[in-house]
Amino acid sequence: MIFHETTLKDAMLIDPEPRGDDRGFFARMMCREAFAAHGLIGDFVQHNMSFSRNRGTVRGLHFQRGAHAEAKLMRCTRGEIVDVIVDLRGTSPTYLKHEAFHLTAENRRLLYVPPGFAHGFQTLTDDVEVFYPVSAAYAPGMEGGLRHDDPLIGIAWPLEVSGLSAKDASWPLLRRGAPPIFPGGAAERERAATGAGIIGAAPP
Numbered sequence: 001m002i003f004h005e006t007t008l009k010d011a012m013l014i015d016p017e018p019r020g021d022d023r024g025f026f027a028r029m030m031c032r033e034a035f036a037a038h039g040l041i042g043d044f045v046q047h048n049m050s051f052s053r054n055r056g057t058v059r060g061l062h063f064q065r066g067a068h069a070e071a072k073l074m075r076c077t078r079g080e081i082v083d084v085i086v087d088l089r090g091t092s093p094t095y096l097k098h099e100a101f102h103l104t105a106e107n108r109r110l111l112y113v114p115p116g117f118a119h120g121f122q123t124l125t126d127d128v129e130v131f132y133p134v135s136a137a138y139a140p141g142m143e144g145g146l147r148h149d150d151p152l153i154g155i156a157w158p159l160e161v162s163g164l165s166a167k168d169a170s171w172p173l174l175r176r177g178a179p180p181i182f183p184g185g186a187a188e189r190e191r192a193a194t195g196a197g198i199i200g201a202a203p204p
């Protein structure tokens with residue numbers, strides 16, 4: 001596996017390193033030891049997939065709050081997506097910055113999304129499948145989200161946005177100067193316990 005740093009602290013793009021022979025190739029997609037050596041979480045407790053019928057569909061941007069925050073290892077297994085992540089960690093030097101990545105069935109790239117990031121994607125082709133393990137179980141009620149068109153983030157989606165779920169259309173906008181969703185340190189531990197003061201905690 002070849003690990004590439006991104007513009008966002010702790011997020012990594014990973015290229016598989018295929019070992020070819022007459023049959024084709026073999027490659028690792030995740031290796032706990034190699035992940036640990038790069039400071040990445042390698043313990044995944046749930047494997048998700050989604051299928052999106054139409055080009056232009058946007059899913060996200062999502063995260064789970066507090067102690068339910070998850071790392072995700074994104075891979076597009078059919079078609080193409082642009083995958084976007086936003087750093088929501090108040091103590092991070094890349095707080096509120098975002099970056100977009102082109103993941104396709106052909107390039108087989110993996111995107112490691114650290115806990116404390118919002119994540120979403122837009123399909124660039126019809127009939128898209130993505131596959132992604134996550135490091136924390138689904139916790140209904142602990143979901144949070146950002147609007148795909150939040151002006152404080154300013155994501156330039158490549159296609160006209162379509163296919164938004166009602167949930168994703170109704171996430172609240174970020175407020176300038178509001179406390180971070182993932183403040184870090186003692187404040188984060190307290191919020192994890194109480195759920196207090198979270199923006200984007202639930203659709204209105």
Ligand SMILES: Cc1cn([C@H]2C[C@H](O)[C@@H](COP(=O)(O)OP(=O)(O)O[C@H]3O[C@@H](C)C(=O)[C@@H](O)[C@H]3O)O2)c(=O)[nH]c1=O
Pocket residue numbers: 048050059060061062063119120121137138165167
């Ligand atoms: C995420 C999730 C959803 N569900 C249910 C809830 C709902 O009834 C149905 C569809 O859920 P959603 O609309 O949230 O599906 P979707 O919009 O595909 O949600 C996903 O979006 C991408 C961008 C992510 O980053 C993922 O972590 C996840 O949040 O599946 C589960 O049962 N388990 C899960 O882990």
